[in-house]
Amino acid sequence: MRFAVVRFGGSNCDLDVVHVLRDVCGVDTDLIWYKEGIGPGYDAVVLPGGFSYGDYLRAGAIAARTPIMEEILRHAKKGGLVLGVCNGAQIGAESGLVQGTFTLNAYPKFLCRPAHLRVENNGTPFTSLYREGEVIRIPIAHKEGRYMADPETLATLNRERRVVFRFSDPEGRVTDEVNHNGSAENITGVLGNGGNFLAMMPHPERASEEALGSVDGKRIFLSMIRHIEEKG
């Protein structure tokens, strides 16, 4: 089993993700410079957080149109897993891997803080090790993280259970008060059409070791590993 973590110019959470995959989860992981391309042979690809291309134009817009994304689209079409975290989620939305977009926070400042998330669907390759409705704590760090989609798209996402995480309070109540960035329906984790791309704004790699105050994010990576193992 092998994971690829893609580094664009301006990625800055790439090494954190590599560390968690290799040293915490014990899975073989390559850090890939985006110009090199990923090639075949990877079971999962992670698009890490950061500020690819300095967030020029729109966060993720330029990285989404680089040649490596065509390879990642092909990987995803074949059923390969892709996890987009923060800037990776923005890149995923800009590339059409998930519907909707992540745009400027409702109160337009950079937010860096712990957030409670309610797990809305544990029947995904990314969340099988959580309980449905479980509340987890994973930090956010973004200025363009407000999830937006038109009402028809939101209805489809809800119907197809492609909403994976919503901002909630510690008891799991989904309210405006805990909707950190003003996202539509508090959504901050959403699946692509095939169910094998997860775009999420919170940073699971920052919540995967006790020393960092929460290990709630680790199960995302472990769920992916389990999914790959079971698929053979």
Next chain:
Amino acid sequence: MNFDVEVRIALKPGILDPEARAIQHALADLGFATTRLSTARVFSITLEAGDRSHAEEMAKQMCERLLANPVIHRYEVKVRE
């Protein structure tokens, strides 16, 4: 032939514009009351095209494929020779 093209990208009506709201508040602090304020982004592009309509079509493709995000944006293209 070279054409100068101006592309204007703005949020669709009804889409929350936090940047505009912050600017409106800052203007209010300076004593300027405003009833409406919106933001837009303008790209000035010079490109080579066979004719005017080709230039316009190219600029529209640029909007569709990169400059605008169809989820939140609308765009306008103006061509000058």
